[in-house]
Amino acid sequence: MSGKIQGVHHIAIKPTAEQYDKTVDFYTRLLGMKIVKSWGDPQRPCLMVSCGDNSCMEILGSDSEPAPGGPLAHIAFATDKVDELVEAARSEGYEITDEPRDVDLGGMPIRIAFLYGPTQEHIELFWEKGSR
Numbered sequence: 001m002s003g004k005i006q007g008v009h010h011i012a013i014k015p016t017a018e019q020y021d022k023t024v025d026f027y028t029r030l031l032g033m034k035i036v037k038s039w040g041d042p043q044r045p046c047l048m049v050s051c052g053d054n055s056c057m058e059i060l061g062s063d064s065e066p067a068p069g070g071p072l073a074h075i076a077f078a079t080d081k082v083d084e085l086v087e088a089a090r091s092e093g094y095e096i097t098d099e100p101r102d103v104d105l106g107g108m109p110i111r112i113a114f115l116y117g118p119t120q121e122h123i124e125l126f127w128e129k130g131s132r
Contacts, residue, residue: 004079004081004084004085005077005078005079006077006078006079006080007053007054007055007077007078008055008075008076008077008078009054009055009056009076009077009078009124009126009128010048010055010056010057010058010076010126011051011055011056011057011058011072011074011075011076012057012058012059012060012072012073012074012075012076012124013057013058013059013060013071013072013073014060014062014071014072014073015059015062015071016062017061017062020045020059020061020062023059024047024059027049027057027059028049033049033050033051033057034049034050035047035048035049036048036049036050036056037056037105037106037108038106039105039106040061043061044060044061044062045061046058046059046060046061047059054078058073058076060073073122074114074121074122074123074124075121075122075123075124076112076123076124076125076126077123077124077125077126078126078127078128079125079126079127080127081125081127082100082111082112082113082125082126082127083100083111083113085113085125086099086100086113086115086125089115094115094116094117094118095115095116096113096114096115097114097115097116097122098112098113098114099113100112100113100125101113108128108130109128109129109130110126110127110128110129111126111127111129112124112125112126112127113125
């Protein structure tokens, strides 16, 4: 299956509502990461900060309750083969949590799907339609 994943697109973290501003400050001010995209609303703001190269960290606004699995929400792999990889994973018995779908992410057309990997890691397959 080599060549179907072009790299890590982003890693998503989901701080609590109380931790959100401090988390954004840590990554943008302290570490110097630049905001490359933002969306959502004041109650649930979301943004992506550049990690250099072509990867990002997504900081998701959340409810005040901590996420059950901790702050890591998912790992997103860049691929233009979202549907093909979902079908391959399904045929091997992996759980597909979100079927492939097209989304407009703040003016960026994408195609995404989510599944659980072998150790229950939540994986997003992420195709930024303007690339590749």
